[in-house]
Structure formats: structure tokens, C-alpha cells
Amino acid sequence: MSTNIFVPRNEGELLRFLERDGSRSTIVSGATDLLPRIARNLENPTLLVNISRVEELRYLRRENGVIHVGALVTIADLSRSVFLDSRYEALKELGLTFGSPPVRNLATVGGNIAAASSSEDLITILLVLEADVTLKSLASERVVPLREFILGKRETARKDNEVVSEVSFKEIGAHSWCTFEKIGRRERVIIALVSLACALKLDLISNEIEEVRIALNRVHGKVPERASNTEQALKGRILDAELVRHATSTLESELSLTSDFRASSSYRVNVAKSFLANTLAHCRGCIKSSGVRPVD
């Protein structure tokens, strides 16, 4: 393997490099996606730029009701962040459900988003948090909603001279909960056959769904997406058993899933429906019983 590598020491070096050589290089940080692909002979890059020493990209901040996660924050650190209270159950549980402990210590938020590979849990959760992706180049900085950033499997809106510098999302507010479920062939260390993320905001008195966002690892394409029909069927309605039935039925018609050697499409649909029902019930229970007030 005749791969060469550049290790920029700061953001300036990185952006200047990308301006010049972005089109012929591959960005890597934790390398938890790329190195296995190289080992399996699926990729053979000639030039790598490893950004894991660009400390400017390693931060976790809360500003004006927005949580900013620098690209180099590891999945492990994200899951333990003090800014994420129990409402962000989905992100906290990544500390158990994303890969394995050693992989979580290496995999980065930016790396995972930019790879848009088969490890989709974070993307699926961030979609329901309506996250934004900040892309920096030497001359500019732009913000792209995550749902517009992921174009397809291993395909994103990042230009060759850009780096994903952060992911950010608005805090989910009071009476809200964000959860995530997935299933595979075993309990842990699995690429999801089906996964579902949900962010729910509920009126405590009337049980009216004020805000709901649902994403699954597959809806009709090959990447995680929001299930917008199902969201529409839920928003503004009273969360009761009848609504749940209606929503799962809407979800079933919204999903267009494929079969492969891992699982059939009908199994995936059935599990997705089960996840939706569980998730709605779980969120409602957590919102009602939690005394969590957002920290100001």
C-alpha cells in the first residue's frame, strides 16, 4: 500500500491543505470506518489527511439554546456530555448501543456524519434533533441541515475543500424526550436491521403532541430519513391508543423497505411498527414522570 498521510497540527493547516489537495485526499479522524474498508480491500486511498490533532475541532458547547458538537468529539464523550440530560436518552444510550466501548473511544461525530456509512445510529438520532452540519473551507463557512447533507450511501454534500467542523442542534425544550431503538441479530455491537429515533414534545395536561419527529435507518431510500407522513399523522393530535394504531398503520404504508440475507422487508416493517408504538409510549411515560427542567 503506497498511501501517504498528512497530519495537520491546526485548523489553518487543514483548510489550506484541503484547498489545495482536498480533491485527491480522504479525510480521516477515528478511522473506524476507513481502516476496516482498507483491510477488506474496499478502498485504497493514495492520500489521507488525518485530522485527529486539530484540537480546534474538539469541543462541546451550549450557547443560546443550541448545542454545538465539534467534529472531533468522540461518540463516548458525546454520550457522557453534561449538557445532555435524561431527555436526550437517545444520545446518552449511544454510550451502550454504538459499536463497542473501544470503538466509541475512537469514532468521532464528524467522522461518522461525513462517512455516511453503515454505522447510522448517530445520523438517525440527529435527524430528529434537526441537526445542522457546519462545513468550513479556507474562504468560507456554511451551515447545511443534516437531512440535506446526507445525499446517499457514502455520499454527502461536502465539497472537496471542506471539512465537517461541527454538528449542532437546538435544545429540545421542556416536556420533551428523544429516544432511539434498534435491533440486530444479537444484543450489542450490531449494525441495525431496523432503527427508529423519535423526538417528542407533549402537552402534559391534554396529551396533545406539540412536536414530533421520527426517523428510521431506512424509510424509502438507502440512508436514514424522516418519516414525514407518520409525523403528520401524529402532530397536534392527542396521544392515545387509537392514535398509535393510526400512526403505525401510516408508518407501514410510508415504508418501502428491501429484503436481503440479513432480514426480509416484512420483518423490518413489523419491527418498525413495534418500535413506533413502544417509543411513543416510552416517551410519554418519561415526559410525564421526569421532573427535568431544561438548565438555563
Added chain:
Amino acid sequence: MPKKRLIGITVNGIRQSIEVEATERLIDLLRNKLNMKGTKEGCGTGDCGACVVIVNGKAVPSCLVNSVTLDGSEITSIEGIGSPDRLHPLQEAFIQTGAVQCGFCTPGMIMSAKSLLDSNPTPTREQVREALVGNLCRCTGYGRIVDAVMIAAKKMRSKS
């Protein structure tokens, strides 16, 4: 862009200056450059945990780490946590409980366990299982490994 570069690392407490290739993995640096064979390669893709070592206090799969990024880092491998006359409590416990069969997963398993106990000295059995979930063992069924970690945790607490 040079194809090789010099990095300064501390391995098991000893400072070293080592020349590494562009894509040399930490596991190759340990096994080939430093001739430390304790860290094992079971898959090369981060799926088995046999290659886990501790870098800057965190357990990581050394088959996924680019050595060139380690300048200034501290690395602990299985060779650095105990010796025949002074075994680490984890090493002792693994021997006593029958947690070692073929031994191939053992170094990575012990490093993950050490990483757990460094941050959580009083784990439950469930927490031990979660911490070791990335270390595959095909021989033991994990029961005796969990026993060993619990026993080592108790011993380490009573020492300190």
C-alpha cells in the same frame, strides 16, 4: 510529504522516538517495530477487541489507530501492567478463576477491563459485561471473565 515520520511516544512508561510509515497501525508499531507481541490481531477491522490497548487513558482498538497521530501520546499495553513477580490484580484473578482458556483474547480483554476499573472501581456484573462487549471470546462464555474482573475490582479497592 514524507512517507515516514518520527513520533515521540511513551510506551508502558518508557519514552521512545520511533519512525513510522504513513498508514502504520498502532498494532503494527507495537508488534513489529517494538517487538511486543502481547497485543493480538484477530480481525483487523475493530470487531473482535483482541488488539485493545490504552492510549491516553482510553481503551482503543490498536488496529484502527494511525500511529502518525500518536506523537506525544501515552500507550499502555498488556506488557505494561504487570510482571511475573508482580502481577496486576486482573492478571492474578484471570488465572485464579479459569478466565483464560486459549488466551488469544486475554490481553485485549484485560486492557478493556483495566480501562473499566480505572474509571469505575465498583462495577456491577452487568456493567462489566457492557464494558467487555467489544472483546469477543470464543472459548469461555465470559462467565469466569466477569468473575475475575469483580474479584480484581474488590482487591484493588481494598489496596487503595
Added chain:
Amino acid sequence: MKIGQDCSIVGRPVPREDALDKVLGRPIFTADLIPRDAVYVAFVRSTRPHAKILRINAEPALKTKGITRLIGKGDIPGINNIGCIIPDRPLFSDEIVRCVGDPICAVLADDRRTAEEGARAVEVEYEDMPAVFSPLEAMRPDAIKIHSEGNVVKHIKIRKGDIERGFRDSDVIVENEYRTQMQEHAPIEPDVALAMPPDEDGIITIIGPWQCAFDVQDSVAVVLGLRPSKIRVLQTQAGGAFGCRSDENENGLSALTALVSSITHKPAAIVMSREESTVSHAKRHPFFMKYRTGARRDGTLIAEEIEIVSDTGAYVSWGVNVLKRATVHCTGPYVIPNVKADAYCVYTNNPYTSAFRGFGCPQVHFAAESQINCLAESLSMDPVVLREKNLLRPNAQTSTGQVLGTSVGLDECLRKVANRLRSIVLPPVEEGFRRGVGIAIGYHGNSLGPEGGDRCGATVTIRNDGHVDYMIGLMEYGTGSRFGHAQIVAEILGMTIDRVHVKPSDTLVLPFSGPTVASRSTVMGGNAALLVSRRLRETIGREAAQILDCSPEELVFADNSVHSLRDKSRSMSIQKLASICREKGISLSHSEIYDAPVTDWDEEKGLGSPYFDYTFGAIGAVVDVNLGTGYPKVRKIIAAYDCGKVINPLSAIGQVEGAVSQGLGYAIMEEMCTKDGSIVNPNLADYFICTAVDSPEVETLFVEEYPSEHGPFGAKCIAEPPLDIVAPAVTQAIYIATGVRIKHLPATGEKILSGIK
């Protein structure tokens, strides 16, 4: 000396000596031993399941920087064949490749990655031939022939009693079809081999994790055209094996590295990636089974008719032996007067299948035990009561007409598990889950049985310092059974365990020990250890009796010394005794070979006494099924085993728990998938084995009241049997929880959920 009572070391949970090296991370595995100047070898493998090789173009590979040469069948000085039993497998393909992954030739380089890249760059032109991937199709007379003798390699039978009459006499008949999947061993250490060039005597040294050192020696000799004594085989510590290091794959790895080493006069190494390792070595045979079981209304089993089709892939390897064992055990451990079985070992263009812990027993026990559960359902009988009515007891007759001896503790195993399941307290069932409990029982013939050639030799030597070296040609791949032999040697010689050392296995100095398979190490190796240490004890005992002025019968060997029973003051250390013997020219090194008791097997009728002992056991499983996803969460496993005298409880429990873990994977998550003969999931990201979170707490109970007449101190085997019956226990629990009966393993969430809906 009384055996079985008052042992000081045998039966104790002594921690293993070799564990120290392992926790320290010492370089004891093959890949740790490769010298810096080694040449690396990589196979060029077929990408087609069935094809003629038209052309091999090595130019692109030789242009790749670092590929030094190509090695092909033209370089083979001897015979291009590495088949274990039937010579159906060349080292390098002749003109035809029969499965994806079939080795065609190899390339050499100075490092592993370059060799792998170079191998991929070799261009092969194929002419595709029709391929067959189903053994049922392959059995048809018009199917494409994979080998010239036809696709049905062997037809194995049992004909006991009168099957027609049996079914006529039955009040209830239950008929079902079962299927089991291809399982991968997934040892954490991928395939590896090392060979050192010929020394001044022309001896080539082969170093690696070989389960069958003597088979490797013979096979390499054939390929290299040398006498076997010119091949020296060292068995290193293996990172797991479970059967994947016991067949042609090992022969091929060792022959190739030996060949390269003798051509280049440098050390030669093969270090495979996980993916290639998975493709390279064998798998467990998928079985297609039809069972028809008849019983009386009161639950007495009367008749069972069984048909088994086993997919042995492109090469038969140990396939016939796997099927023999499977057939012997195919009814499960019950008394059934009328049995008709027909088992077919069939070639396909799938990857080859061979030995895997259990060796045919997991497949048939899944079917047989599921049948008993279905029968219990039809009879409205408790499945435990139905089993108790029919299971094998001492002096019972098996399905092959073998009259068992007294070493049959099956009943007690079943009772222990049933009782324990009633008494354990578990966390309550979570909402959305339903809990079920299932029990299965099984038996497992010890050692090689009808495969024949069952003998095992060992050597014991007392050194100048009074320590004892023990050597045997059986491999250590995790079981610790060699350490158990050391305990036996220590027991007989009255030594403390720290003075008995297991030395590395080396065919240069070893008597024939046979293969490290069939859970035979404790029984066969242990008996060899027993024999040889008794012989040594007799030899030095004669001298001690003279010196201590007493009769040999009065000697007591204990605490590293020997004394007279009547007068303890008349004593001498072993070290002193040994040096006196040495001066007198009395030999302090002995070798003995233990021959297995004679067994018999009538191939035509499938009747006889094929195994001299059986291990019996029962397993209970508690499973909570998630009703929304179908996912079976196994909460607890209880295992009770009659393996006679337990030589080392620490090691024995380790074997039970490890077998259960693999059996659990077999039951619910492991499945090697193929598409047009190509393995789709050859890595550990898509092939799922149990993690620490998937594995439930396992409770193991041993029943030692039925010691063997043959095994050392009454021991029987334990390494394989628990794997045999986890699946039927788990699928029964799933049935109780959901009403869904899984007949096709693995019992995935998908299959269960579709049954619920």
C-alpha cells in the same frame, strides 16, 4: 493405590500453569514467532463455484512491487493431494475449481500485505460449469457431478427391529422436517502457519496450531515427496480451534509453507486476514432432516424413522465421519426398539464443511429433541416426564443395539436441571416479553469410535532437579486438558503440581498421540498419562523398595518423596531417588501408548457398540421473547453433565460454559450465508457470535456418581456434549413462550415474529 478416592490433585480446581504466559501477553502464538526474514505466502483463490481454469496470468502480480514469485502445482515435488480420508482434494486445483475460495496457486512477498495484494492481482480465466448448491438437488441422478465418483459420497444406515411394525404399533405418530445452518468456528486467532527451512539433516520444521500433528506430518511428506521423518511438526498454542484446524486446511497451510521454505531456504509464513481465514477453513455441515416418531399413548417410544442429508461442500474432508457420529446419535439418548435411519453425505459446490465441535451431534439432537417435544405436545404430556419414561439408563440398549454399562447418569442430569429450574429466582418478565423454559437431553460418544485408529502415546521424564516433564502430541487450544494430564501424573507420582510440567509438543520426540479431536484429550491422553506415570512409578518404586527396605506395595508416594507405609522415617525425595536410579542406569524416561477399548460397528445394519463410553447431560434454558421484535433473550442456562470423574472442575466448567456459548450462537444468531457458493458474511461484523452481553449466567452441575470403567480415574469427555443440546432447549423455551416451533436454525427474531403473527 486406590483410584478415585482421596485424590490430592486430581479432581481439584487447580489453576492452569499456561495461564501465566497468556495473561502476560508472552509471544506463544504462531504469528508471534515469525522471524523478521520470513517470506510471506498468500493463496490465489477461485472466485467461481465450479469452473475449468483456462489460464493463469501472474504478470500483474509479478509487476506489483514486492511479489517475488508464483508457486503453482508445477512446483510440487511429491503428490498434489492433501485429502484427509478420501484423496479428493489437491493442494492447488488441477484443472477444475469446485468452490469459491479453492486455492489455485500462491504468491510470495517479503511482507504480508504485499503478498495479499499480489494474490488479488493474479488474473485467472475461467470457463464456468453448472454448479449445484443444494445437496437435495445434488443427490438427483441427473445432477452435475462434482467429483467423478458421483455426489453421494456415502450412505450410512441403521436398521434395528421392524420399522413398519413399530409404526403400526404406535398410537401417535409425529412427523417433521428440520434444517440446520452452516456455522463458522470463528476462533479469535485467524489461520496461520510457519515453516523453517531444512536443517543440516534435511528436516523441515512446521510450526503452527495443528490439531492433528501426525496427519500434518504425513500430508506434508506426501506433498513434498519426503519420508515423514523428514518433517518435524511443532504444535503451538492455538487461539481456539473447535475443529477448524484439523483437516485439509491445515495440511494445505503446512504443505505450502514447507514447500516455500524448502525452495527459498528461508522461514515461510502464512498469516491470513479474518475474511480469508473464514473462507479457507471448514464449516459445520448443514443438515436437512426428516423425522418420523411413533409412540404409545402412555408415551413409550416405539419407532423412529430418520432421513438425513448432509451438505459436505466441495470436498468431503471429515464429512463421512461426521455423518457416522450423527447417525449413531440420531435418535437422541432414548430406548427405541425400532429404528430406521438413512444418512447421505453429499457433495455440492458450497464451501467445504468438516469437523466442528459436536461433529454431527448438534444437528441431530436439535431434530431428535424437537421431536420429543412435539410428541409431548401430541400426548399432552410434560416433556420432562416423557423423557424420563424413555431415556437411557444403566444397562439399557441404544438405538444401534449397544448395551450400555453402568456409567450412565442421564436420569440424574435431567432431574437436577428440572429441579434447579423450578427453584431459581429470576428477575420478573418485562412488559412486552413472554417467558418460556425448555429442557433438552443428549449423549455423546467418547473419542473416535467407529472412525478407528484410536490410540494415544505420552512420555514422562524425571529430570535432575526432581521435576517431571510430560509430553504428548495433543494440542493445547484452550481446553487445558494437557494440564489435567499433568495433574494425573502428579497424582500417581505423589508430586506437587508445580513440579510437573507439560512440554511443547514435538513430533521429533513424541510417540503417536492421534488427533486432538472428539473431546478425546482427557480420556485418551489422560489414560496415556496414567499408564506412563504408573510405569515410571513401578520402575523407580522397585529401586525405592530396596533402598527403604520394604516391599513395593508398602511404598507411599506423596509430597515429592516416597516413604514406607509402616515407617514414615524411612523416606527419600524423588530427586534423590532419581539420581540414584540414574547412576544405576535405570531409565527415568518412559513412553506408553494407550489403546482405546475395542468397539464394533456393522456398517450394513448400522448396529454395534461404536463408542466405549458416552457422556450424558441435560440443559435447561430460560428465554424471554420480545413480542414486538421476536428477539429471544436467553436469561439463564442450567447444565448438568455426567462426564464421570471431573479431573479439574475449573477446566471442566470452562468447557461447559464455552460449549454453551457456541451452542447458544448456533441456536439464535450464527449463520454463515452463501450466495451462489460465495460466503456473504466472512467477517465478524456480519457473522454474529455471542458477546459478553448476549451470554447469560450459566450454572453447571456435575454428576460424578457414574464413573467410567475406561477413562482415567473414571473420567469421560466434556468439551463437546454441551454444545449439542443448547439449541433444542432454547427453541422449546421459545415454543412455550410463544407457541412458535422453530424447525430451521437459527431461531432468529424474524422467524419467531412471523410465527407469532
